[in-house]
Amino acid sequence: MREFLLIPWLRALHSLKDISERLRLNNMNILIAPDSFKGTLTAQQVCDIIGQAFAETINNAKIVKSPAADGGEGLCACMHEILGGELKNAVVSGVFGEKISAEYLMLSDKTAVIEMAACAGLPLAGKNKNPEKSTTFGVGELINDAVSNGAEKILLGLGGSATNDCGFGMAAALGWKFLDENCNAFVPVGGTLTKVAKIVKPEKTFDIPVTVACDVENPLYGKNGAAYIFAQQKGADTAMVERLDSGLRHAAEIIKNDLSIEAAGIKGAGAAGGMGAGAVAFLNAELKKGIDILLDAADFDKKAADADLIITGEGRLDFQSVNGKVISGVAKRAARLNKKVITICGSRGNGAEEIKKLCISEVYFACEIEKSFEEVKRTCKEDLYNIALKAAKSGVV
CATH class of the missing domain: 3.90.1510.10 (Glycerate kinase, domain 2)
Structure with missing residues (x-):
């Protein structure tokens, strides 16, 4: 009988937790810090597209864009x-x-x-x-x-x-x-x-x-x-x-x-x-x-400290991504602050599995099928938006 009487209270408690979680998600601080997608999208364009997808999915999200580079293009x-x-x-x-x-x-x-x-x-x-x-x-x-x-x-x-x-x-x-x-x-x-x-x-x-x-x-x-x-x-x-x-x-x-x-x-x-x-x-x-030069100039650590989620990425994820590239730099700093990181990349290259060495929760690829470079250039914005939308809706946050 006592257990039966507790059920409504447990349901109410669960409901409150659910409401609390939804409120948290609807007021998230999201930091977007990707590299450019070489030959197709600038880092700022990548920020804008990912930011749009998350803003449309998560109510009242505060989105901070911090385009990054590793010293090369961009x-x-x-x-x-x-x-x-x-x-x-x-x-x-x-x-x-x-x-x-x-x-x-x-x-x-x-x-x-x-x-x-x-x-x-x-x-x-x-x-x-x-x-x-x-x-x-x-x-x-x-x-x-x-x-x-x-x-x-x-x-x-x-x-x-x-x-x-x-x-x-x-x-x-x-x-x-x-x-x-x-x-x-x-x-x-x-x-x-x-x-x-x-x-x-x-x-x-x-x-x-x-x-x-x-x-x-x-x-x-x-x-x-x-x-x-x-x-x-x-x-x-x-x-x-x-x-x-x-x-x-x-x-x-x-x-x-x-x-x-x-x-x-x-x-x-x-x-x-x-x-x-x-x-x-x-x-x-x-x-x-x-x-590191660029993240310091952007005051990245301060921005990351206020973030609930950090999103990074680059055009092609491969074996080089874990060694001095934008993804590794962002992930390592985020790990020091115990922040959750997901990666949204254009495509998968040789050695992409090396990403497991970094503290990254999820990895998404805008293009999972082989395309000509001309086709990639034509569809890159739509492909990136669609995969960012999928990430935003997937519960990774």
């Missing part, structure tokens, strides 16, 4: 969104030396934010990808333009490059000379690094602080180096990868002999076709995790 846009500043344009050399207009950001404290991808990025190579012929000369020209416009510090974002020249092209634009065995000066590219016999410093060396935003820790050469890990996606076949790796080994030897710098052993030396090593050798740069 760095300038994200820093501009966070810190303001003035976007500037310069005519510089493109991937194969053609003249293009490239953009960089000048912050109020006279820090120039430069993306290597703005003039040496893989999308700029189009169908002609060839890391033996591509150059970073335009990166040096962008740096020169920034300095001539009053830059007192440089933040250089690596990543998304079409190059494998160890930053020698960049250095040539800044006045460094590279001589062959006949003492003739030339601008090396990935396929001619082995022809460099001597490096000659410019009369006036680069003397302003340079920080490099770098998302990988790969060495310069070897099986985990720039050529073997990244050159294939830049258009290299197996034979070319071996030649490029030999070129990087030679570059490291020349840098050691002529500049007394052990470039090969630097963490991140192999980033962006060896630009990590080149930045240290020719710019006296400091390498830092790009995602």
